[in-house]
Amino acid sequence: MDLQVRSEVRGGWTVVAVSGELDADTVPVLSDHLEETPGERVVVDLSGVPFMDTTGLSLMLDWHRRLDGAGGQFRMASLQPSVHKLFRLTELTEVMHIHASVADATT
Template sequence: MDLQVRSEVRGSWTVVAVEGELDADTVPVLSDHLEGTTGGQVVVDLSGVPFMDTTGLSLMLDWHRRLDAAGGQFRMACLQPSVHKLFRLTELTEVMRIHDTIASATAQ
């Protein structure tokens, strides 16, 4: 399955919508897209991601750390149950900002 990624600006936030499985084969697509984002406030909409492996998890953690170190913000929203479970099992729900909706993720 190909990974589809698109972005839109909502206020001061760049919302990156992802559709497809996020794994070792597709992570470079999202990584390249994130490299091209402007601004220091990014929300990744994972509502269209039914599966994520540890490669995707590592990418999310890397961007969280990157933006945090630069004084920005990185959030995720709309995780499907299987993807949310991966974050819970690795206890990253305690570290990263995960929201149920895009609206709550982009609220200051």
């Protein structure tokens, strides 16, 4: 399954919508897109991601550290149950900013 990524600005936030499986084969697509994404306030909408492996998890953690460490904000929204479970099992729900919806993440 190909990974589709698109961005739009909403109320001062860059919302990056991702669709498809996020794994070792597709992480470079999202990584490249995030590198080109302007702004210091980013929300990654994962509602279209039914599966994520540890390479996707590592990418999300890296961007969290990069933006939050530089005074920006990195949030994730609309995680499907299987993806949310990965964050729970690794206890990253305690560290990262995970929101039920993009609207919640951008307020």
